[in-house]
Amino acid sequence: MNIVISGASKGIGFEVAIKFANLGHRVLALARNSDKLKQLQKASPLIDILSIDLCNDLGGDSIQTKLNAFSKVDILINNAGQLINKPFLNTSIEEFNLQINANYLSSIRLIQWTYPYLLKSKASHIVNISSMGGFQGSSKYLGLSGYSASKGALITLTECLANEFKEDDISVNALALGAVGTEMLASAFPDYKAPLTPKQMAQYIVDFSINGKQYFNGKILPVALDNP
Ligand SMILES: NC(=O)c1ccc[n+]([C@@H]2O[C@H](COP(=O)([O-])OP(=O)(O)OC[C@H]3O[C@@H](n4cnc5c(N)ncnc54)[C@H](OP(=O)(O)O)[C@@H]3O)[C@@H](O)[C@H]2O)c1
Secondary structure, three states, X not given: OEEEEEOOOOHHHHHHHHHHHHOOOEEEEEEOOHHHHHHHHOOOOOEEEEEOOOOOOOOHHHHHHXXXXXXXXXXXXXXXXXXXXXXXXXXXXXXXXXXHHHHHHHHHHHHHHHHHHHHHHOOEEEEEEEEHHXXXXXXXXXXXXXXXXXXXXXXXXXXXXXXXXXXXXXXXEEEEEOOOOOHHHHHHOOOXXXXXXXXXXXXXXXXHHHHHHHOOOOOEEEEOOOOO
16 A cells, blocks of 8 residues: 655654555655654655654655655645644644644645545545544643644544535545654653653554544544543
């Protein structure tokens, strides 16, 4: 299969890319940091990389070239994200905007760019990586209003697109992750020890991306042992 994953230069996305390649799938790995992407590429000849900032539209042409070489996309994983841990009243509009852009609009861009290639797969799966913070009724944490609300938007988008793409045989689901030990979590909660490593979470994401569309469409699955 052909896989596109955003946010693959580190953390969970890095491990997901490696696991897919180890299973023999072709991977297009996206992120901004080209040095880290080059490190990832060394892990397997099945991994191609593209340095791209998904917070603007400028990468449209470069990703098109990569996708043409791919010809079809079977799985798109919208995993790129950013978190700013600040109380609501101290958070600037620019900081809210950044999180909406990185956690929500980035996925919209990538879905629009990959849509023609997802169609060609005949049975493709979009997996949006959201957060327990954006999951309705979950515990909420001080300092995460901007982050959680942007992840909530991604959840609602998931439900809408599952309906909109039904006739296209494109399934759309979201995973609302709990705590995983990555740089993002450590920067927000330095004293907290997460119950899962990025490798462990990556295993679930890979399995779900491959098999989940047989059982779910338009669903939001909490994947959480614990939240900070
Ligand atoms: N770790 C947790 O506990 C946890 C819990 C719930 C949900 N999540 C979600 O899981 C996903 C992965 O998180 P993580 O913990 O692995 O975070 P991470 O280690 O900080 O990795 C985030 C990834 O997103 C990429 N990224 C950020 N902004 C980008 C942009 N504008 N354009 C392209 N790529 C961008 C980063 O790469 P560059 O900097 O190279 O661009 C990096 O590869 C995120 O969506 C996060 O919100 C994580």
